[in-house]
Amino acid sequence: MRRIKTNPSVAAALVAACLVMGGIAASPLGAQPSSAAASQAVPTYADLADLSDAASLVIRAKVRRQAALKPERAPDVPADMVRLYIEAETISLLSGSVPIGESLTYLVDLPRTAKGKPPKLKKTEVIVFARPVPRSQTQLQLVDPSAQLVWSPQLEGRLRPILSEFVANDAPPRIASVRDALSIAGNLVGESETQLFLETADNSPAAITVTRRPGQAPRWGVSFSELVDQSARPPERGTLAWYRLACSLPARLPPQANLARNADDRARTESDYVFVMQALGPCERNRS
Known part of the structure; x- marks a missing residue:
């Protein structure tokens, strides 16, 4: 890749961007992929x-310019990745109410090519x-350091x-x-009701109910x-409600949450929790 000659203003922007990048490493999204394959996987x-x-x-x-940071400027980046300073042109704001300019700058970590070079992104549309x-x-x-995806009509x-689900008035809470x-x-053999009350980030109500009736699933x-x-x-x-449950609930019911007093009720509570988690299915991720 041809080296970009940066003028003083761009150099200053690089320094500022590096300072910004320092805050990204502590992103709440957790561990980031260290291999090129993980970064390129379909989300x-x-x-x-x-x-x-x-x-x-x-x-x-749309990416207009890019410059690769030297390894000493990005010591936390794995050897198969590269940190790029990006100058881009805004095409559209898909979500958000904060004013943004026609030109944007940011840092992103991406996998190197098979030859160990930074990828060429000029004119590439991204999200x-x-x-x-x-x-x-x-x-x-x-x-997070790699929170850039190559745009396509299918991805959008x-x-x-x-x-849209996230900004809906009735959006399920975290x-x-x-x-x-x-x-x-219950009064009949095989009849029961299990209730799981969930703690939410905004203290709004959330509860799961499991009912069993004789001769019924x-x-x-x-x-x-x-x-x-x-x-x-x-x-x-594939809905926000499913995501909130499948990707947040622990695989097993925390023992301290089980309020049932006798052994049968406690065992049934645990079994019904496992039943719910199996019904939800795995929370599959390719980015972490």
């Missing part, structure tokens, strides 16, 4: 939801998941419904933990309201 629903949830700005842009830098309409801080088509769980046997559903609705349904896979 799953959970990947896109992770990025969307963390971003206050989701922007479609970036970012936060604004205070007092700047041009500088961005990506929500998958992403837009996710962004799940922090299982607060309480209790199972009560167990039924379950989730409610995000004050009422514990026995007619609540399971969330469809």
Whole structure:
């Protein structure tokens, strides 16, 4: 790749961007992929939801210029990756209410090519998941070091419904933990009801109900309201409600959350929790 000769203003921007990048390493999204294969994998629903949830700005842009930072300027970047300073042109704001400029700058970590060179991104359209830098309409801080995806109509088509779900008035809240769980046997043999009350980030209500009736398959559903609705349904896979549960709940019921007193009720509570987790299925991610 041809080396870009930077003028003093661009050099200053690089320094500022490096300072911004320092805050990205502590992103709440957790560990980042260290291999090129992980970075190039097709993002799953959970990947896109992770990025969307963390971003206050989701922007479609076109790369105009790039410059690779020297290894000493990016000591935390693995050898098969490179940190690029990007200058891009805004195409559209997919999500966010913060004013942004026509030109954008940010840092991104990407896998090197098979020859060990930085990828060539000039004129490539991308989607970036970012936060604004205070007092700047041009500088961005990506929500994690690799929070840039190559734009395509298919990717934007998958992403837009996710962004719409996040800003809906009835958007399911973030799940922090299982607060309480209790199972009560009914009057008939094989009849029971289990309730799982969830702790949410904004203290809004969330509960899962599992009902069993003799001769019937167990039924379950989730409610995000004050009422514990026995007619609540399971969330469809690939929706925000599914993501909140499948990608946040622990694989096993925390023992301290189980309020059942006798052994049978405790065992049934644990079994119903496993039943729900199996019904939700795995939270598949390709980015971490």
